[in-house]
Amino acid sequence: MSEERRLAVLRAIVQDYVETSEPVGSKALLERHQLGVSAATVRNDMAALEEEGLIAAPHTSAGRVPTDAGYRLFVDRLSSVKPMSAAERSAIGQFLEGAVDLDDVVDRTVRLLASLTRQVAVMQYPSLTRSSVRHIEFVPMGSTRLMIVLIVNTGRVEQRVIETTHDLSTPDGEATLGLLRAKVNARAVGARLVDAADSLGSLPEEFEPADRDLVRAVLRSLDDALVEEREERVVLAGTSNLARVGTDFPLTIGPVLEALEQHVVLLKLLGTARETSDAVSVRIGHENPFAGLQSTSVVSTEYGHGSELVAGLGVLGPTRMDYPTTMASVRAVATYVSRILAQ
Amino acid sequence: MSEERRLAVLRAIVQDYVETSEPVGSKALLERHQLGVSAATVRNDMAALEEEGLIAAPHTSAGRVPTDAGYRLFVDRLSSVKPMSAAERSAIGQFLEGAVDLDDVVDRTVRLLASLTRQVAVMQYPSLTRSSVRHIEFVPMGSTRLMIVLIVNTGRVEQRVIETTHDLSTPDGEATLGLLRAKVNARAVGARLVDAADSLGSLPEEFEPADRDLVRAVLRSLDDALVEEREERVVLAGTSNLARVGTDFPLTIGPVLEALEQHVVLLKLLGTARETSDAVSVRIGHENPFAGLQSTSVVSTEYGHGSELVAGLGVLGPTRMDYPTTMASVRAVATYVSRILAQ
DNA sequence: GCTGGCACTCATGGTCAGCGAGTGCCAAGT
DNA sequence: ACTTGGCACTCGCTGACCATGAGTGCCAGC
Numbered sequence: 056m057s058e059e060r061r062l063a064v065l066r067a068i069v070q071d072y073v074e075t076s077e078p079v080g081s082k083a084l085l086e087r088h089q090l091g092v093s094a095a096t097v098r099n100d101m102a103a104l105e106e107e108g109l110i111a112a113p114h115t116s117a118g119r120v121p122t123d124a125g126y127r128l129f130v131d132r133l134s135s136v137k138p139m140s141a142a143e144r145s146a147i148g149q150f151l152e153g154a155v156d157l158d159d160v161v162d163r164t165v166r167l168l169a170s171l172t173r174q175v176a177v178m179q180y181p182s183l184t185r186s187s188v189r190h191i192e193f194v195p196m197g198s199t200r201l202m203i204v205l206i207v208n209t210g211r212v213e214q215r216v217i218e219t220t221h222d223l224s225t226p227d228g229e230a231t232l233g234l235l236r237a238k239v240n241a242r243a244v245g246a247r248l249v250d251a252a253d254s255l256g257s258l259p260e261e262f263e264p265a266d267r268d269l270v271r272a273v274l275r276s277l278d279d280a281l282v283e284e285r286e287e288r289v290v291l292a293g294t295s296n297l298a299r300v301g302t303d304f305p306l307t308i309g310p311v312l313e314a315l316e317q318h319v320v321l322l323k324l325l326g327t328a329r330e331t332s333d334a335v336s337v338r339i340g341h342e343n344p345f346a347g348l349q350s351t352s353v354v355s356t357e358y359g360h361g362s363e364l365v366a367g368l369g370v371l372g373p374t375r376m377d378y379p380t381t382m383a384s385v386r387a388v389a390t391y392v393s394r395i396l397a398q
Numbered sequence: 399m400s401e402e403r404r405l406a407v408l409r410a411i412v413q414d415y416v417e418t419s420e421p422v423g424s425k426a427l428l429e430r431h432q433l434g435v436s437a438a439t440v441r442n443d444m445a446a447l448e449e450e451g452l453i454a455a456p457h458t459s460a461g462r463v464p465t466d467a468g469y470r471l472f473v474d475r476l477s478s479v480k481p482m483s484a485a486e487r488s489a490i491g492q493f494l495e496g497a498v499d500l501d502d503v504v505d506r507t508v509r510l511l512a513s514l515t516r517q518v519a520v521m522q523y524p525s526l527t528r529s530s531v532r533h534i535e536f537v538p539m540g541s542t543r544l545m546i547v548l549i550v551n552t553g554r555v556e557q558r559v560i561e562t563t564h565d566l567s568t569p570d571g572e573a574t575l576g577l578l579r580a581k582v583n584a585r586a587v588g589a590r591l592v593d594a595a596d597s598l599g600s601l602p603e604e605f606e607p608a609d610r611d612l613v614r615a616v617l618r619s620l621d622d623a624l625v626e627e628r629e630e631r632v633v634l635a636g637t638s639n640l641a642r643v644g645t646d647f648p649l650t651i652g653p654v655l656e657a658l659e660q661h662v663v664l665l666k667l668l669g670t671a672r673e674t675s676d677a678v679s680v681r682i683g684h685e686n687p688f689a690g691l692q693s694t695s696v697v698s699t700e701y702g703h704g705s706e707l708v709a710g711l712g713v714l715g716p717t718r719m720d721y722p723t724t725m726a727s728v729r730a731v732a733t734y735v736s737r738i739l740a741q
Numbered sequence: 742g743c744t745g746g747c748a749c750t751c752a753t754g755g756t757c758a759g760c761g762a763g764t765g766c767c768a769a770g771t
Numbered sequence: 772a773c774t775t776g777g778c779a780c781t782c783g784c785t786g787a788c789c790a791t792g793a794g795t796g797c798c799a800g801c
Contacts, residue, residue: 057773080763093775098764116763116782155622156558190537194549204547204555206537212547212555215499279498294637295659298652308651309641316638400742423794436744441795459751459794 063090064100065109066133069121073377078118123340123374126352130337130378137379139387147171147391154395157181157210161290164368164392169293171384174372175315177355179325180288181211181365181396188243188251191277193236195223201232203273205280207248213280221269231266235273252278287366289318289325296372310347315371320345324353325367335382340374350374354381358389359396368392406433407443408452409476412464416720421461466683466717469695473680473721480722482730490514490730494738500524500553504633507711507735512636514727517715518658520698522668523631524554524708524739531586531594534620536579538566544575546616548623550591556623564612574609578616595621630709632661632668639715653690658714663688667696668710678725683717693717697724701732702739711735 067088071079081097084090090097101119104110109125112118121129150167154160161178168176192204196216201223205213222228238258243251255274259267294315297308314320324338324345335356341349348371355369369385410431414422424440427433433440444462447453452468455461464472493510497503504521511519535547539559544566548556564571581601586594598617602610637658640651657663667681667688681696691714698712712728 078763082763095766095775095777096773098766099774102765112764114781114783116761116780118763156556189539190545192535192537192547194533194535196532202533202549204535204549206545206547206557210557210559212557214549214553214555216553292659295652295655298650298655307641309638312638312641316635421794425794438744438746438797439742442743445796455795457751459749459792461794 060090060092061100061103062128062133064097065104065121065125066129068101068104068110068119069125069129069133072120073375076375078113078120080118083118123342126339126374126378127342130339134379136335136382136386139383144387144391147387148394151391151395160392160395164388165290165292168368168370168384168388169296171388172370172372172381173293173299174296174370174376174381175291175293176368176370177289177291177315177321177325178368179322179366180290181359186365187245187247191236191239191243193232193273195228195232198222198224201273203276203280205277215276215280217272217276219269219272221266231262231269234262235270239273239277248281252281287322289321291315291321293370307350311351311371314345314347320348324348324371325355325369335386336369337378337382352376352378354378354385356385356389358393365396403433403435404443404446405471405476407440408447408464408468409472411444411447411453411462412468412472412476415463416718419718421456421463423461426461466685469682469717469721470685473682477722479678479729480726482726487730487734490734491737494734497738503735503738507731508633508635511711511713511727511731512639514731515713515715515724516636516642517639517713517719517724518634518636519711519713520632520634520658520664520668521711522665522709523633524702529708530588530590534579534582534586536575536616538571538575541565541567544616546619546623548620558619558623560615560619562612562615564609574605574612577605578613582616582620591624595624630665632664634658634664636713650693654694654714657688657690663691667691667714668698668712678729679712680721680725695719695721697721697728699728699732701736708739 064084067084067090068079071084071087081094081101084097085094101110104125105112105119107124108122109128110119111122113120147167151160151163154163161180165176165178168178187208188205189208190206192206194202194204196202199219199222201217201219203215203217205215207213221231223232238261239255242254242258246254252274255277258274259270262270294312297311324343335354338353338355340352343349343351343353350373351371352374353369353371354376355367357365357367359365368389370381372381407427410427410433411422414427414430424437424444427440428437444453447468448455448462451465452471453462454465456463490510494503494506497506504523508519508521511521530551531548532551533549535549537545537547539545542562542565544560544562546558546560548558550556564574566572566575581604582598585597585601589597595617598620601617602613605613637655640654667686678697678699681698683695684692686692686694686696693716694714695717696712696714697719698710700708700710702708711732713724715724
């Protein structure tokens with residue numbers, strides 16, 4: 056009973072099951088693959104694979120279905136990422152090129168990924184732990200209100216409005232504001248979001264005592280914005296694809312939709328993905344730490360330009376998934392979106 | 399056969415069916431409501447109601463189910479918006495008070511609405527047809543790139559980056575930029591988004607011929623941003639509630655999810671809602687112009703501060719829906735979010 | 742115009758038998 | 772030591788059949 060053939064059988068089972076979504080028996084397997092052995096031999100191999108926990112039978116007289124462990128082995132050793140055709144690649148590139156701003160890039164990317172894989176696509180907004188301050192602007196609104204605008208080098212903008220005790224419409228107020236704008240930008244521009252707040256700490260002391268309250272209030276709000284902007288957002292598309300799999304298979308769709316609504320969960324999914332060393336990470340069924348996602352798999356990767364990897368994106372679908380093509384799509388989209396973001 | 403009693407029967411049918419989600423027969427009706435007549439009489443009334451197209455029987459020997467027309471009559475004449483308790487109202491208010499910025503307000507509002515109604519909540523971002531320019535800022539990035547930031551009076555921010563032929567880091571460039579900033583703001587601030595572009599049309603002529611190309615490029619991009627920002631966005635929450643109704647009733651969830659992904663469809667839903675005169679608009683089943691939403695109802699209303707109604711929000715659920723309470727929730731949430739937005 | 746009664750319809754749920762895909766195992770072949 | 776053909780067995784699936792009962796429509800009487 057050669058080890059090699061047993062794995063070939065497993066590969067064949069995975070491929071057939073993914074295609075037909077029905078438990079695959081020894082006979083059906085022989086028809087669709089040239090294994091060069093008889094049905095009885097395949098049955099013996101299957102028994103062994105079942106013993107190892109790689110496949111399982113839904114009931115006594117049915118074919119076999121891969122277990123999570125079976126898929127894992129398949130992904131790790133029995134398949135390679137299926138390369139995409141030149142036409143597909145260029146279609147991806149062209150579609151993403153058309154984006155006009157960051158929101159649009161993200162929006163197009165998830166939609167594209169969802170339609171390529173026909174599954175649920177998830178994309179984290181470019182994470183800003185590594186991103187830096189591009190500019191900070193102060194805009195007076197009426198005499199006692201001030202809008203603070205934070206512009207980040209990824210193109211994102213965050214704004215805050217505060218009430219002030221100073222009247223900023225006086226020449227005096229405008230001068231203070233101009234000074235503040237200059238000093239704040241001189242210190243913060245170029246600094247990473249995480250560091251920017253620290254570098255501004257001693258700023259109030261450089262101002263007249265009378266202005267220090269104002270400066271402190273501004274810094275407090277700016278600090279808030281810096282933290283807020285680091286807060287990570289996530290976007291998704293293709294949820295209707297869940298309905299399609301729902302008809303194929305009794306995957307209970309409710310818990311999955313719930314999980315998808317909890318963006319924290321999604322962020323964790325994409326986040327832990329990045330801890331793995333592989334380019335494209337795959338988490339299968341129970342490897343997934345979240346109840347409700349135990350019969351789904353997540354294929355994800357990181358994207359971003361150059362050495363600064365910024366965030367994660369990926370797709371979520373049933374464990375019965377075409378891993379090679381899905382992985383190829385995820386990888387290709389990540390590559391292209393990284394290129395676009397590098398501008 | 400009194401008209402009045404027939405309507406009472408219809409009301410009872412709607413109420414029971416909403417509660418039990420099973421076709422309701424004459425006998426069951428008698429048990430749960432004091433109609434003061436016998437089962438046979440109710441049957442006669444039911445036959446009449448069926449004749450009028452207000453109820454229908456799924457099959458010969460089953461109870462009756464309201465038709466879309468039946469729900470319509472119920473909503474129009476047989477029910478009143480159920481007032482919410484003081485506790486509920488204050489909970490709504492408190493939850494929304496906690497929001498830190500516009501995104502957060504919208505986010506909290508949809509989530510709240512979804513959990514109150516246990517249905518899918520939809521909310522349009524504050525529409526900007528009536529909103530105006532608060533400030534326009536130009537930020538040089540390196541020597542040949544310029545970021546244009548548009549700040550709108552609802553707190554939204556839109557940004558664009560353009561390449562320039564001018565070197566803006568020279569004193570000369572900075573002077574031009576300063577002049578441009580002053581002139582653009584002088585003309586555009588306070589103007590409605592729709593009008594702002596027009597008011598800037600003649601601006602290039604006020605500059606040196608050498609600078610006009612730059613000015614024109616900036617205006618083109620700004621124009622783009624003004625249009626872009628008018629483009630309406632929509633946010634939703636509670637999609638997992640669809641799964642719950644899916645188990646109750648063979649509402650095919652797929653087409654609904656698809657419709658929900660097409661934000662244009664949702665915008666139209668909320669948009670046409672505003673054309674009706676009622677405070678809370680209800681569109682039932684086939685009254686809905688979109689395939690895939692023919693077995694769902696949409697309860698929506700407008701929100702916004704004062705006389706300036708800004709946008710729509712609402713919920714989407716199965717036609718078999720508790721209209722009075724849903725309408726109450728939608729109305730209450732709209733009231734509170736309007737109050738919050740008025741700051 | 743309401744009511745009780747009655748015959749009729751039909752979806753639902755349970756039982757039962759036949760079918761067939763698929764298995765496990767064994768004895769024989771290479 | 773594997774592989775193979777054969778064979779008995781398991782068990783889910785399908786369709787037929789039947790009993791049940793909720794619900795209806797209609798009619799004659801009040």
